Amino acid sequence: MAGAAARARADAPEFFTVNQLAEDLGVTARAIRFYEAKGLIAPRRAGTTRVFDRRDRARLMLVLRGKRLGFSLASIREFLDLYDADRTQAAQLRLLLESTRERIRELERQRVDLDQTLRELREVEAEAERTMRKRDESRLGADAAD
Numbered sequence: 102m103a104g105a106a107a108r109a110r111a112d113a114p115e116f117f118t119v120n121q122l123a124e125d126l127g128v129t130a131r132a133i134r135f136y137e138a139k140g141l142i143a144p145r146r147a148g149t150t151r152v153f154d155r156r157d158r159a160r161l162m163l164v165l166r167g168k169r170l171g172f173s174l175a176s177i178r179e180f181l182d183l184y185d186a187d188r189t190q191a192a193q194l195r196l197l198l199e200s201t202r203e204r205i206r207e208l209e210r211q212r213v214d215l216d217q218t219l220r221e222l223r224e225v226e227a228e229a230e231r232t233m234r235k236r237d238e239s240r241l242g243a244d245a246a247d
Contacts, residue, residue: 117153136164139174
């Protein structure tokens with residue numbers, strides 16, 4: 102399995118255009134340019150063409166994963182900056198653990214709030230159904246009396 106992954110990496114292109122990278126990662130070229138403008142990736146230029154390398158691709162994958170998990174761009178930037186500053190990854194791993202735990206707590210609070218909102222909405226729905234049923238029954242009773 103590890104041999105196949107190493108071969109796949111070896112077979113992967115060294116450089117990507119913005120469109121190749123967008124297609125490969127399932128995002129738009131506009132999204133990539135946005136992350137570039139925010140300084141999260143820094144492609145080289147070949148004339149007027151942006152040229153992304155494997156490092157840019159890996160960083161973009163981390164950015165996309167971070168966004169998918171609900172982290173802010175500022176948090177993602179801090180994480181990426183730590184990676185660049187400390188190749189041992191000790192500070193990066195501490196930050197990742199701290200950030201992940203905080204995100205889990207935040208999502209659990211949101212889940213409690215969401216469950217509460219769903220319970221209330223179901224109560225409103227049930228009350229509306231009861232009211233409609235009573236109106237329909239009283240209307241049917243009035244029609245039958247006529």
